[in-house]
Amino acid sequence: DAQSIKTSANVPTAGQGIDAGKKIAGRKRHIGVDTLGLLLAVWVTAASVSDNTGGIHLLSSIASANPHVTKAWADTGYRTKAIDHGARVGIDVEVVQRAPGVKGFKVIPRRWVVERTFGWLMHHRRLVRDYETHPRRSEAIIHVAMIDLISRRLTRESTPNWRDT
Template identity: 80%
Template structure:
């Protein structure tokens, strides 16, 4: 790729090679179905993905995209189509299986870890889509996530912050059981009580609550739970996720899939993920 100045979020040739087959197949299918109105593609898929990753990594509004990227309307249009058509979720699955295979694990996991994260929202998020997490005193949204034992995303559900962890756990377990029938074990914190445990049992998943020792003061790493908490830390390296800026919850879920795609492609190509702080 030449003709423009490179950004730290841009894709290397090796990372693009991991994404190109899925995105090119999506474009070819749309052309075959006549969804592009017979017009030849005007913008390069790689540059569009780099523009979307730039937004996810830097946290800027879509309208503030630098002018050396495709127009923001085009970029957002592709992002919306990829979310709606399940392309970002599909890429997440492809990359996850590649990582698990490289590390000598079965392509499909047998266990998962559940957790939730409440975040504040921006002014453009409708009031009806927000809620109050009374325990954490946060007005905004909640991200319910399920990861495998490596910390790679299996399922995500974004709701108002007022939705309980229990309700989120039930939704996640149903989604995980449908997509990954090999999973028979799940670990979670004390927020996932009776109903989530009982629902897991109906799906053939043994949900174990990892309790914090009340006699221990200060920070302590908890078995299994640290895996999903580390994943949430990985996500927060993307400024678009430091707060929820998306008008629609499903777009928030897509931003989380994007962050994981960014992280997994770097992991597969042994490239560092630069932090906000320039060393």
């Protein structure tokens, strides 16, 4: 999945874009997670980059780093190009769609896992807005946030967040 996020004033305009669907000027975080919601791949781009392009890049990264991954669930933003690329790298991409006729908010099976991961990332104050001047630094901060999350769970330490301060 992908998340569009606003950027701070110190981010160069060359690294930003406009996500027309969400009406956000900034960057887009494309992430791939496993069934537990743990990060497999991340790619930070301008918000104007399409979900298909991000999906193709993520599928390539996941296939090369995790050859045991054979199935991926995606939202409706990932159309034929990402599905075809997934088949080329050996990953079956299934688009999970909303049930027809459902109005308002409804949890979509398998899709909530990646949305929950975005929620975990939002507990890290530095990720609420993109402050980094280079997209690679943003990716590194996301990795650090996931390392922090995993290490706190392994040590059974309570997780402080910016909302509790």
